[in-house]
Amino acid sequence: MGSSYSALSTNDDADTLALAVKEQPWRGHSDSVTKVAYKQAQSKHYVLSGSRDATVRLWMFNRPDPVEVFEGHKLTVTAVTNLDDNTFVTGGRDTNVMLFDINRKTPLVVKSLNRNLVTHITKVPGTHLLAQTSEDRTMKLYDSRDLKKIFDFPVKNHIQHHCSASNDGFFVLASGGGTNGDGCEITLYDMRQQKEMKSFRGHEESVKSAVFLSQTITCKRIILSVSDDKTIRLWSMEDNKCLWREPSPTQSELTSCIGFTDGNIVVAGANSTLCHLRMNGKAGIPFLQCLSIQSRTTLTNSVSTLGLSRS
Numbered sequence: 001m002g003s004s005y006s007a008l009s010t011n012d013d014a015d016t017l018a019l020a021v022k023e024q025p026w027r028g029h030s031d032s033v034t035k036v037a038y039k040q041a042q043s044k045h046y047v048l049s050g051s052r053d054a055t056v057r058l059w060m061f062n063r064p065d066p067v068e069v070f071e072g073h074k075l076t077v078t079a080v081t082n083l084d085d086n087t088f089v090t091g092g093r094d095t096n097v098m099l100f101d102i103n104r105k106t107p108l109v110v111k112s113l114n115r116n117l118v119t120h121i122t123k124v125p126g127t128h129l130l131a132q133t134s135e136d137r138t139m140k141l142y143d144s145r146d147l148k149k150i151f152d153f154p155v156k157n158h159i160q161h162h163c164s165a166s167n168d169g170f171f172v173l174a175s176g177g178g179t180n181g182d183g184c185e186i187t188l189y190d191m192r193q194q195k196e197m198k199s200f201r202g203h204e205e206s207v208k209s210a211v212f213l214s215q216t217i218t219c220k221r222i223i224l225s226v227s228d229d230k231t232i233r234l235w236s237m238e239d240n241k242c243l244w245r246e247p248s249p250t251q252s253e254l255t256s257c258i259g260f261t262d263g264n265i266v267v268a269g270a271n272s273t274l275c276h277l278r279m280n281g282k283a284g285i286p287f288l289q290c291l292s293i294q295s296r297t298t299l300t301n302s303v304s305t306l307g308l309s310r311s
Contacts, residue, residue: 026059028066035080037088039102046102048088050077056090058102072098072107079121079132083144089130091118097132099147111147116140120162124191126169131189133160139174139189151194158183162256164211166221171197171237173223175207186210186225188237202242205229205253212237213259217281226254226267232277234286246288249275250295272296 031052039046039058046067047059054073057066070090079091083099087108091097095116098107117135123144124131130142139160141151158177165172170191178184186200186207200210205228213222213234221237230248235241248254254269265277265288274294279286 026057026064026066028057028069029053029055034076034078037080037082039082039088040085042085048080048082050080050090050092052076054092054094056080056088056100068102068105070100070105070107072096072100072110079118081121081123081130083123089121089123089144089147091121091132093117097121097142097147099144109147111142111149113140113149119160122163122165122172124165124169124172125167127191129169129191131163131165131172131174133163133174135159139163139172139187141191141194153189153194153196156183156187158206160187161206162209164209165191166212167214171212173210173212175210175225177206178203179205184227184229186223186235198240200225200235200240200242202233202245203227203229203231208253208255209257211257211259213265213279214261215259215263215279215286217263217279217286218284222279222286224257224259224265226257226269228253230254232257232265232267232288234279234288243285244287246277246290248273249290249293252295 029051033049033051035050037048039048045061050056056070058068060067073092073094075093077090077092081089086102088100095112097111099109100107115136119133121132128144130144132140137156139153142149160174160176162175163172172189174187176183176185181204184203188197190197207225207227210225213224223235225233232246233242234244236243250273252270252273254267257267259265263279267275272295276292277288277290
């Protein structure tokens with residue numbers, strides 16, 4: 001997206017989608033923005049946004065109004081995922097999963113499943129698989145070409161909030177709900193065997209997002225997670241161990257996270273929290289360092305190592 005457009009954030013209370021680095025507000029949704037996806041197609045850069053107004057909008061940099069508005073959902077859009085240059089998939093609280101072409105306002109394919117209140121959808125790299133989590137406490141697999149459901153994993157005890165695939169397409173993580181340590185787990189699934197492999201436990205409240213990190217600090221696969229318990233955690237996939245526990249720099253509940261190959265990490269959450277951290281290592285053990293914080297009440301850009309703690 002270029003250095004001028006390095007992060008995206010959504011306003012908790014408004015219908016405005018704003019760039020966190022270069023102030024370029026996009027207005028058009030009539031209700032809160034729920035999901036955002038960056039898209040590059042035909043050498044052009046776009047952003048797709050889903051909203052509680054039941055629409056998906058396509059935005060182009062340097063243009064304040066949406067390029068296109070996609071309709072079809074009857075309730076809040078809760079998932080937006082790119083497939084290729086021209087197609088993307090959405091999911092919503094109306095229990096529908098939809099396949100769209102960016103050149104067409106209405107969906108190409110609609111798949112409706114009973115009680116399937118979609119929370120997130122992710123594409124599994126190197127395959128035609130889509131993984132989808134739901135408030136019905138399951139994770140499902142679809143064929144991305146026609147949205148045919150391929151597989152249902154066993155029902156969990158709590159709502160599944162988010163899913164994320166490894167870059168090699170072999171594994172998918174699902175982030176689960178819970179409270180007071182009941183549930184609050186990350187589940188690892190093997191896509192080749194289509195089976196549950198293991199769970200990671202330690203968060204005290206719902207895990208809202210967990211992703212695989214590409215890194216060179218250790219030979220182990222590292223998982224990053226954020227939770228309503230106001231912590232950021234690093235896990236070893238092989239050992240099931242929490243390697244690092246970092247308190248939320250703004251003491252806010254955290255809802256999403258992303259990691260980059262150079263060790264930079266961004267987490268977001270309540271109170272318009274947006275935190276930039278970096279993963280470093282000492283003797284092969286990863287740890288997190290907070291570099292900057294943005295929230296409703298705080299904006300800092302100085303390096304801070306306060307609050308670092310090893311699990």
